[in-house]
Amino acid sequence: MESLSNKKKVLEQKPLSFMERMYLPAIAKGMGITISHLFKKEATVRYPEVEREFSTNFRGMHSLKRDENGKERCTACGLCALSCPAEAITMIAAERKPEEKDLYREEKYAATYEINMLRCIFCGLCEEACPKEAIYLDGPIVPADYLRKDFIYGKDKLVEAPLEMKK
Amino acid sequence: MDSGFVIEKFILVAVIFGISLLIAMYSTYAERKVAAFLQDRLGPDRAGPFGILQPLADGIKMFMKEEIIPTTSNKWLFIAGPGLALLCACIGTAVIPWGSPMVIGDRVIPLQVSDINVGVLYIFGVVSLGVYGVMIGGWASNNKYSLLSAIRAASQNISYEIAMGLSIIALLLMTNTLSLKEIVDQQHGWHWNVLYQPLGFLIFMVCSFAETNRAPFDLPECETELIGGYHTEYSSMKLGFYLFAEYINMFVSSAVMAALYWGGYNYPGMDWVAAHAGTTWAPLIGTAVFFAKIFAFIFFFMWVRWTIPRFRYDQLMNLGWKGLIPLAIANIIITGIVIAIIEKF
Numbered sequence: 436m437e438s439l440s441n442k443k444k445v446l447e448q449k450p451l452s453f454m455e456r457m458y459l460p461a462i463a464k465g466m467g468i469t470i471s472h473l474f475k476k477e478a479t480v481r482y483p484e485v486e487r488e489f490s491t492n493f494r495g496m497h498s499l500k501r502d503e504n505g506k507e508r509c510t511a512c513g514l515c516a517l518s519c520p521a522e523a524i525t526m527i528a529a530e531r532k533p534e535e536k537d538l539y540r541e542e543k544y545a546a547t548y549e550i551n552m553l554r555c556i557f558c559g560l561c562e563e564a565c566p567k568e569a570i571y572l573d574g575p576i577v578p579a580d581y582l583r584k585d586f587i588y589g590k591d592k593l594v595e596a597p598l599e600m601k602k
Numbered sequence: 603m604d605s606g607f608v609i610e611k612f613i614l615v616a617v618i619f620g621i622s623l624l625i626a627m628y629s630t631y632a633e634r635k636v637a638a639f640l641q642d643r644l645g646p647d648r649a650g651p652f653g654i655l656q657p658l659a660d661g662i663k664m665f666m667k668e669e670i671i672p673t674t675s676n677k678w679l680f681i682a683g684p685g686l687a688l689l690c691a692c693i694g695t696a697v698i699p700w701g702s703p704m705v706i707g708d709r710v711i712p713l714q715v716s717d718i719n720v721g722v723l724y725i726f727g728v729v730s731l732g733v734y735g736v737m738i739g740g741w742a743s744n745n746k747y748s749l750l751s752a753i754r755a756a757s758q759n760i761s762y763e764i765a766m767g768l769s770i771i772a773l774l775l776m777t778n779t780l781s782l783k784e785i786v787d788q789q790h791g792w793h794w795n796v797l798y799q800p801l802g803f804l805i806f807m808v809c810s811f812a813e814t815n816r817a818p819f820d821l822p823e824c825e826t827e828l829i830g831g832y833h834t835e836y837s838s839m840k841l842g843f844y845l846f847a848e849y850i851n852m853f854v855s856s857a858v859m860a861a862l863y864w865g866g867y868n869y870p871g872m873d874w875v876a877a878h879a880g881t882t883w884a885p886l887i888g889t890a891v892f893f894a895k896i897f898a899f900i901f902f903f904m905w906v907r908w909t910i911p912r913f914r915y916d917q918l919m920n921l922g923w924k925g926l927i928p929l930a931i932a933n934i935i936i937t938g939i940v941i942a943i944i945e946k947f
Contacts, residue, residue, distance in 0.1 A: 462910060469640045469909040478642045 494557045496574030497550055499594040502540050507594060508569035511545035515561035515570055523554035524561060540567075548593060552577045552586040610711050618695050618715065626849040627657040629900060633849075636904040664842035672744065672835050679742035684836065684843035687735025691850035694728045697721040698857050699783045701867045701889035705881035713885060714783055721782035722770060725858055726763070729813055732851060733759040736815075736822060739844065740832035751831035754915065755822035758812055761922040762819075766809035768930035769802045772937040773862060786866035791873070794865035801933045803863040805926050810855040812922070815848060817907035824912055856899035860892060867892040 454460055480487060489495070500508050511528035529546035531539045538544075555577075561570050580586055631646065631653065638645030646653035671680055701713035718724060733756055740752025773795060777785045789795055796803045812819040823831030830836075833844045860866060867888030876884040913921070 465909045466905060469905060472642055473639050475642055477639075477644050479644050481644065481647065 494559050494562075494572035496552075496577050497555075497561070497570055497572050497588075497593055498574050499548065499590065500569050500571060501595050501597065504537070504540075505597050506538060506540040507544060508540055508567045509545045509548065510541045510543050510567055510569075511548070512543075512566065514564040514566065518560045518564035519555075520558060520560060521554045521556045523551045523556075525549050525551075545590070548590050550588050550593065552588055553583065606709065610709075611715065614711075614713070614715055615696075618700070619692065622692065622695050622850055622853055623846075625853050625896075625900075626846050627661070629849040629852060630660065630845070631657050632900070633904050633907075636901065637908050640905070640908045661842070664839050667838045669838040669840070670835075674744045675835065676742040676744070679738050680835075681840070683735055683739025683742055683832075684840045684847070685735075686738060687732060687847040688843045688850070690728055690732040690735060691847040691854065694725055694851075694854040695857070697724050697782055698854070698861055699786050699866060700892060701885040702787075704885040712783075713889060717781060717783045720780045722774070722780045722785075722862075725782075725854075726767065726770075729851075729855075730759070730763060732813075732847070735844075735847065736832045739836065740822075743832070743835035745835050747828045747830075748832050748834050751822045751828045751834075754828075755815060755832060758815075758819065758821060758918060758922075761919060762809045762812035762926070765805055765922060765926035765930050766813065768927060768934060769805035769809065770862070772802045772930070772933045773799055775934070775937050775941055782861055786861050786868065789865040789868050791868060792865075792870050794863065794868070796863040799863065799933075799937070801929065802937075803859075805930050805933065806863065807859060808921075808926060810859060811903070811906065812918075814851040814855050814903075816852065816903055818910040818913050819918060820907075820912060821915060821918060852900060852903050853896065856896045856903065857892075859899055860895040864895050866895075 502508050511526050513526065513528075516522075516524040516526060526545045526548045528543055531542050531544055535544075557572060559572050562572055577586075634656070635645040635653075637643075646656045649655040649659045671677060696715045697718055699712075699714040699717070703710045703712045705711075736755040737752045740748040740755070743749070773785075774780065776795070776798060777788055779785060779788075785795075811817075815822050822828075823833065825831075828834070833841050836844060867885070869888070869891045872884075872888065875887055879887060
């Protein structure tokens with residue numbers, strides 16, 4: 436039958452010629468290829484010491500941001516938890532007391548804020564849903580651990596370091 | 603026999619034994635590094651600077667691991683196997699001339715443990731014995747795969763020994779001696795045997811790849827078909843002995859190839875060096891050259907391993923019986939004719 440796509444290639448299997456049956460020219464060619472790789476730049480890096488640069492839109496570990504005065508931005512509105520397709524986020528809201536005015540930006544804040552890193556798929560929808568620009572996935576790769584409970588990250592791990600500590 | 607003779611031989615044996623074990627140790631490291639570089643990787647670099655302590659770490663690991671002797675195995679042969687493999691690998695170094703005689707004070711010390719007049723035959727004998735280690739280990743394991751591997755190793759070694767022996771006959775026609783020392787001395791300066799016997803060298807080299815069970819002839823331990831081959835049931839340092847024996851074999855056969863075909867400790871301009879460096883140091887320079895050649899061969903072994911895929915078993919037998927043996931016989935005939943013509947005229 437006629438080929439419609441015209442892409443078909445008929446390969447012929449010829450018996451090997453004398454030079455081909457000697458194998459030596461082919462082996463020499465192969466050896467040449469492998470030795471050329473001796474002088475090429477290696478594709479790997481010494482990982483723990485050297486890390487590859489991430490792409491600019493890389494999504495890593497979450498961080499809860501602070502505003503310019505060092506107050507936590509999160510108001511525990513729950514939009515991130517609602518938008519999360521993996522249901523990895525949970526939080527408990529609390530009302531700010533007058534003496535906590537320097538800690539939280541608005542009257543309502545997240546008393547606990549937990550992300551289950553085993554559930555999280557790093558889609559970045561929480562980041563998009565947040566009206567207060569409080570959560571960003573700008574951290575490193577989430578490290579490995581041994582126990583499931585250790586993958587539930589609380590505010591101790593998520594909240595950005597305070598301003599004076601940063602300096 | 604004076605005591606000086608005994609002491610000097612004892613020192614020589616200890617040094618050669620130590621050096622061959624050290625080289626075998628670092629061959630494992632070199633193999634991994636060469637493999638890595640040929641595959642655009644870095645290789646082991648965790649233990650010490652550039653991973654230089656890796657063989658040590660591997661050795662400690664081997665010693666510390668649990669030792670398992672299968673209950674259905676033949677216990678004594680199971681233990682004898684790796685010992686025999688290592689022993690046969692090590693005693694091959696006894697007849698290799700490492701350098702021309704060294705003069706210290708008024709003593710002339712030959713840098714060869716024993717210059718027996720059938721050195722080439724001795725090497726062949728020891729190499730043939732080496733397969734017993736593999737066979738006994740494979741049989742004693744009482745494991746189908748190990749047994750298959752042992753049978754493969756035995757038939758492969760026997761097949762390639764024939765071609766190896768025939769290729770060496772052409773060389774012996776030229777040298778008229780079986781003593782390795784005399785063969786090396788005949789290649790003074792540039793007169794390396796490989797220039798007169800290129801085909802013989804090629805056959806010898808291919809056969810020594812097969813004899814040492816190295817890729818592309820590593821069928822006795824091909825993981826894809828036989829799990830681990832003859833050392834499937836082995837663990838701990840017994841496994842280490844087998845792996846070690848393979849690397850010592852590689853070292854010995856590199857040394858034999860360098861001595862028989864590539865001039866051993868001879869190099870161009872050696873007379874000038876001998877006149878200037880003195881009789882104590884010139885032989886050591888020759889030894890260094892010899893070791894450089896050996897290392898080049900060891901690198902070649904590794905280079906080939908990471909280039910050429912493994913042969914199929916029938917291809918292996920075809921190459922040995924239908925390719926190399928007729929070629930070796932043709933080589934003998936041509937060499938004989940040429941020698942006869944040269945002697946006539």
